[in-house]
Amino acid sequence: MTDGGKPDNPSRKRRRKRHKPQSRSESANSPPPQLPLPHPKRRKIEGPSTSKNQLGFLQKMRMRLSGGHFRMLNEKLYTCSGSEAFNLFKNEPELFDVYHAGYQEQMVHWPQQPVNTIAKWLRNQSSLKVADFGCGNATLAKSVKNKVFSIDLVSNDPSVIACDMAHTPLDSSSVDVAVFCLSLMGTNYSNYLQEAKRVLKPSGWLLIAEVRSRFDPNTGGADPEKFFEAVSQLGFSLVSKDFSNKMFVLFYFKKAKKDSQVESIKWPELKPCIYKRR
Numbered sequence: 001m002t003d004g005g006k007p008d009n010p011s012r013k014r015r016r017k018r019h020k021p022q023s024r025s026e027s028a029n030s031p032p033p034q035l036p037l038p039h040p041k042r043r044k045i046e047g048p049s050t051s052k053n054q055l056g057f058l059q060k061m062r063m064r065l066s067g068g069h070f071r072m073l074n075e076k077l078y079t080c081s082g083s084e085a086f087n088l089f090k091n092e093p094e095l096f097d098v099y100h101a102g103y104q105e106q107m108v109h110w111p112q113q114p115v116n117t118i119a120k121w122l123r124n125q126s127s128l129k130v131a132d133f134g135c136g137n138a139t140l141a142k143s144v145k146n147k148v149f150s151i152d153l154v155s156n157d158p159s160v161i162a163c164d165m166a167h168t169p170l171d172s173s174s175v176d177v178a179v180f181c182l183s184l185m186g187t188n189y190s191n192y193l194q195e196a197k198r199v200l201k202p203s204g205w206l207l208i209a210e211v212r213s214r215f216d217p218n219t220g221g222a223d224p225e226k227f228f229e230a231v232s233q234l235g236f237s238l239v240s241k242d243f244s245n246k247m248f249v250l251f252y253f254k255k256a257k258k259d260s261q262v263e264s265i266k267w268p269e270l271k272p273c274i275y276k277r278r
Helices: 024-029 048-079 082-091 094-107 114-123 139-143 189-199 224-234
Strands: 130-133 148-152 160-162 175-181 200-211 236-242 248-255
Touching: 048 082, 048 094, 082 094, 114 139, 114 175, 114 200, 114 248, 130 139, 130 189, 139 148, 175 189, 189 200, 189 224, 224 236, 224 248
Parallel strands: 130 148, 130 175, 148 160, 175 200
Antiparallel strands: 200 248, 236 248
16 A cells, blocks of 8 residues: 555556666677578478389499390300300309390390290190200290200209200200200201201201391391202201391201211301390
8 A cells, every 4th residue: 555545556556677688888788680581492301202212223333233244245155155154154054044034134125026026936846855955044935835855054043954955965866856946056956956956856947036237238147049059958847937027037947768878068157146235
């Protein structure tokens, strides 16, 4: 209560503290007022799409490395003998997987694959026994009902006969069809054809599919007529030839009913098929 009997006004007692104005000297020495800092930009969290891009890049790098190994192996197989190739894969079997992974990558770019053409031909004659020389992943055997002896230098597939294709364990005159699908590789390819003749029955079929450029004289390939002549001297007759595909050629030969004495044969050189870097 005040002297006049009026109650004290609490708001008057609570007098606000007034800030004294700063002198010029104080304002000069005081730090400048701090402006509010801008909010830092939130870091964009990399989502799955970015990780996929990184993964895709790594996959491309791996493919380039494996593609380089494939091209080196491919050139090696074309320029060495069958026994050398057999020993190479026997000592380093993992190279077989590298080669065939690269081979499959190349085949993806072919509009039509010769193994499918051969499989179609065999489906109409399912009773014929087949020897597939250079079978790779045994695609032909998996595509037909025929009894197929799959032969290659080495394989993880127990159904594949791993051997030098010039010396197979097959019995003489035991199969109706011998197939070489992009597999006439090596400097001694004629030895493979001689082995095919041995295992074929009289009047048996010899089917050869090869990269078209290997039989194009205009690009350094062999003269197909000279090749036909050499195979004929071995004891076969040419039944049909197919040059309609832009990627490969396909030849159908038939073994003579009676074996004749084979004279010295002049085999044309088949140039290596070198796949371009993609």
